[in-house]
Amino acid sequence: MSGKENNMKAEIIAVGTEMLLGEITDTNSPYLARQLAQLGIDIYYQETVGDNPARITALLDQASRRSDLVVLMGGLGPTADDVTKETVAAFLHVPLVTDPVAQEKLTATAARLQHALTPNNLIQAQLPQGAIPLANRTGLAVGSWNTVNGTVYVTLPGPPQECEPMISEQLIPRLAQATHQAIASTMLRFYGLTESVIAAKLAPVINAQTNPTIAIYYQFPDIAVRITAQAADQAAAEALIAPVAEKIKDLLGDAFYGTGEHGSIAQVVGQALIQRHTTITAAESLTAGAFQAALGTVPGISAVFPGGYVTYAPEQKTAMIGVPAALIQQYGVVSTQTAQAMAEGARQHVGTDYALGFTGVAGPDTLEGQPAGTVFIGLASPTGTTVREFHLLGSRNEVRARAVAWGFKMLQDVIGR
Amino acid sequence: MSGKENNMKAEIIAVGTEMLLGEITDTNSPYLARQLAQLGIDIYYQETVGDNPARITALLDQASRRSDLVVLMGGLGPTADDVTKETVAAFLHVPLVTDPVAQEKLTATAARLQHALTPNNLIQAQLPQGAIPLANRTGLAVGSWNTVNGTVYVTLPGPPQECEPMISEQLIPRLAQATHQAIASTMLRFYGLTESVIAAKLAPVINAQTNPTIAIYYQFPDIAVRITAQAADQAAAEALIAPVAEKIKDLLGDAFYGTGEHGSIAQVVGQALIQRHTTITAAESLTAGAFQAALGTVPGISAVFPGGYVTYAPEQKTAMIGVPAALIQQYGVVSTQTAQAMAEGARQHVGTDYALGFTGVAGPDTLEGQPAGTVFIGLASPTGTTVREFHLLGSRNEVRARAVAWGFKMLQDVIGR
Known part of the structure; x- marks a missing residue:
């Protein structure tokens, strides 16, 4: 199945007044967008909104009518500003419930740091009733995945060091399963050729196929080439990548220096x-x-x-x-x-x-x-x-x-x- | 007049399919947001939308009903993907007209580079009829400022090296004038104290006043402190800053190392x-x-x-x-x-x-x-x-x-x- 056929329409809502003040730049949205693009899931809208329940609710209402996947990022923390999960729960007419796994992690962390566990801290283990918890490997606030009336509502934590692993390890595999796809991806890294030379050399192989897809990224001073394949299972997806990677390395010769998301x-x-x-x-x-x-x-x-x-x-x-x-x-x-x-x-x-x-x-x-x-x-x-x-x-x-x-x-x- | 009193509600619409694909990260919106915050202009919504006239029009329609200032960024270039200005013009029921200054710059640049000037290139000099042109010092696509039914519509180019100067040199002075304010701002840079120590030391002076405002930014490995003053004219705004800067330097002692937007x-x-x-x-x-x-x-x-x-x-x-x-x-x-x-x-x-x-x-x-x-x-x-x-x-x-x-x-x- 090609990604273009699944036709899932996604919408991203980034929550946080600090973004509206320009104090932080939203890097979670482009990160998620790239991962969704690899699954063939199109994003039609992205919004940024402050920590304001009424305005978040208005966006949820709009999104529920036009999107199949609504991802809210930010506002899962323990402070009074963090209103995302209670707003989502209220919008879906369900109460917040506690995820026992996330609660256990909170309790263990508090014990290790010799901190008392306040009610505010425990909010981080809550999620809307009926939601599947998305574990937070690098932090304390649990994410959630909720399917209501055919629309999937997802909440993710705001800090990129928590959000990115939850996207790649929890959300994307679940979406791949939901869209009956497995995804494999590799990033080849090159140094010493210009982007235009690489684009010209790879044009025939890029244009010759749609699965795997090939994308060129300029990440100074590197050029990175991402190969992404979709298949019914992981092994099949990985098998599609290997010959294309070899062909690309052959075409670009000595400029290849290694593989990996973050090059050096x-x-x-x-x-x-x-x-x-x-x-x-x-x-x-x-x-x-x-x-x-x-x-x-x-x-x-x-x-x-x-x-x-x-x-x-x-x-x-x-x-x-x-x-x-x-x-x-x-x-x-x-x-x-x-x-x-x-x-x-x-x-x-x-x-x-x-x-x-x-x-x-x-x-x-x-x-x-x-x-x-x-x-x-x-x-x-x-x-x-x-x-x-x-x-x-x-x-x-x-x-x-x-x-x-x-x-x-x-x-x-x-x-x- | 304090910035909080002008109550202008702003909305930012970032236009570009490449952002929805995560291929580029939108840094223009936080840049603009910071500058608007200094003018006391609040942003309630930010959206990102693809190069799609129907969806841009839907956002314009929504924005026109809830915002006083609608800033569209991106899509002013010469390619078929660049639909922002024609979409804005159609939404406002006016034709596109040519700005002679921008056209002259295009003609001169083409002559210098010995390129023929195609009709596509000339589109970059167009703007909605009735709009005030915003000159592009670092590029070719002219921006625009249009007041219709009490709402200001602004178009800015997408590349940050063109967008940022147009914001700071063209848009912000015009907004300051529109809101009857002059703004002065300075960034003090510190190294060697933690953010929490700086916050604690500055809390009395931050809480004691609303003009100038004081904001603390963590820019690894620096801590930067921005002082922003509003007044009826530039000299008066600058005069408000100086004593506060001295007080802050006194409070933080040796940690101060210099001033400037980009520290090193x-x-x-x-x-x-x-x-x-x-x-x-x-x-x-x-x-x-x-x-x-x-x-x-x-x-x-x-x-x-x-x-x-x-x-x-x-x-x-x-x-x-x-x-x-x-x-x-x-x-x-x-x-x-x-x-x-x-x-x-x-x-x-x-x-x-x-x-x-x-x-x-x-x-x-x-x-x-x-x-x-x-x-x-x-x-x-x-x-x-x-x-x-x-x-x-x-x-x-x-x-x-x-x-x-x-x-x-x-x-x-x-x-x-």
């Missing part, structure tokens, strides 16, 4: 270094420590990363890692030769398997007559040194971020995925 | 270093280069930052900057003594005025029996070295980010603002 080439390459017991250092000029700081985000990286240098000024390239002053004089700081000498000097001084040397022009001003975005990255290895020249786009910080990602990409190309 | 203690302190010709270096362990990478975001920093060290492994603290191995052995890597020796070693090796040494436990695991979040920062100066011990909250990367910000704060405390 630093994580992927850093973990590969740890697994292979391959040691790394760097000497950084325009990136000023950003490559090493990215390495530092990887838990356990200390096993393979002893440290390195920020050789920002030309004299420090000489003083810290022995780049000959005459070489800098002859070729300039922004040159193949300096990048090579930086990588080799860092590798020799720290004694690692590999070393990267970053030099270039972050901008906004030119340097040595070279325009902003000109970057040389050297990679010193046990078998010699390679240097690549780049002309990177964007602001000062974008150029630096792209240079860091290219450093990881060059490293991945030699150590393997 | 690195920018503020980096620019102060450049202005004072004060040189800086660092030796970083848990932060792994993140402090120096933040320095590198400041244009012109090379004048005062020659470079520094990432001394991640204990042996590199000894090899690179001469921290005695016996000292590390005796006191541990995570200690006052090691932080002091790192700062002093870096300062001596690079020859700068100041140097910072960062050591600690980013987590998730403990180190030397010290819990994640334990951080020592040494600051070596011409007059000696100070070390501060911190117990920072959050994930691995939050601990590292907080440590970097504390490094800048310690530096600011000695070099001055």
Whole structure:
């Protein structure tokens, strides 16, 4: 069954005065929208409303007449402002009842924190009578799923760290079941090609099929490609994805670096270094420590990363890692030769398997007559040194971020995925 | 006149199917909401709708009956999907007409880019007859302001880089005029106090007055405090702000580091270093280069930052900057003594005025029996070295980010603002 055929019309109601004041940006709605789109469920309306029972009720009344799925997000907490669940219960003419599982979690949490459990706290375990509870793995307020007169009413907590897991782990599987579908999805991550190049290369495969679907996302500095398949069961859906993923990797070649919802080439390459017991250092000029700081985000990286240098000024390239002053004089700081000498000097001084040397022009001003975005990255290895020249786009910080990602990409190309 | 008295009810309609698919997150609505809140204009409803004339018309019809200000954002571009302005014009029973200023900009831009001007492009210069054009400083699609039967209808472009300037430069001044107000606003930025401490310290001054208003924003790792005043003219509004800003700075003491919409203690302190010709270096362990990478975001920093060290492994603290191995052995890597020796070693090796040494436990695991979040920062100066011990909250990367910000704060405390 194709998702387009199920024709379930969804409507999202985000509840919270803080959104109407602009104090927080609603990221739950786009997150849910993407997940519903993968199920082929169309959203026709999204509303944001304050913590006001009368206005929430008016929206519920409108939604009940035009939508098959009404998802309310926010207002499930313990404070007087949190009116969503009592408003939904009143609209459906049912009382609130307590979910014993959620209550047990509240009691256990209060005991662990040595807090007294107030009646307000216990409200978080309540849901409209007749609703199926949606467990909150990362918080205390239980969600709910209620089918009344053919319309499904769902309540979800507002904090994204609670809302997103409840969507992906509770709501979407239940919706997939309700629409007799199983969904499988994977996100392939690429670095080093532009969005337009990727779009052009993938156009034939995107246009050739509707299941799996293929969507391209620009998530600076990555490009991510999501493949989503629908089938009668999970194994069948996953089986549809594998050959398409291989075809896409073939088409885009070396730009592929890993899979995952939240990309970071630093994580992927850093973990590969740890697994292979391959040691790394760097000497950084325009990136000023950003490559090493990215390495530092990887838990356990200390096993393979002893440290390195920020050789920002030309004299420090000489003083810290022995780049000959005459070489800098002859070729300039922004040159193949300096990048090579930086990588080799860092590798020799720290004694690692590999070393990267970053030099270039972050901008906004030119340097040595070279325009902003000109970057040389050297990679010193046990078998010699390679240097690549780049002309990177964007602001000062974008150029630096792209240079860091290219450093990881060059490293991945030699150590393997 | 206080903003609360104008009682203008606003409604925001975000137009774009890509939002209903979750492909983009609507940041224009919270931006506009914040600006309207400063004018004392309350938003009761926000909707998101696809590029569909019938559904946009239904929302316009509803909004016209309950709101005084209806702002539509998105759908002003040149493609067939962009239906907002023709839908508004049809709803108001007026034709579209061409704004000569916007047309001239289109013609000039096409000439500069050597593109032919298609009829589609020219649509971007159109607006409903009777509307006041809102100039698009950063793009080509003109906005509009139309008062019909006492309700104001506004159209704004969807891309945030066009929408935000049109809001702040065109819409808000016009609304301030319409509501007979002038608005002044400033954002004070703080680092090093928790939100709850700031809230408690500011509660008396927040509760004591309604003009200026004071709002606290948590913008990791900063806390920002916005002061907004309304008055009959701009000078009077600004005069209301100054004494309140001074009172707040007094109450929060050393935590204040600067003013501005988009905070970065690195920018503020980096620019102060450049202005004072004060040189800086660092030796970083848990932060792994993140402090120096933040320095590198400041244009012109090379004048005062020659470079520094990432001394991640204990042996590199000894090899690179001469921290005695016996000292590390005796006191541990995570200690006052090691932080002091790192700062002093870096300062001596690079020859700068100041140097910072960062050591600690980013987590998730403990180190030397010290819990994640334990951080020592040494600051070596011409007059000696100070070390501060911190117990920072959050994930691995939050601990590292907080440590970097504390490094800048310690530096600011000695070099001055």
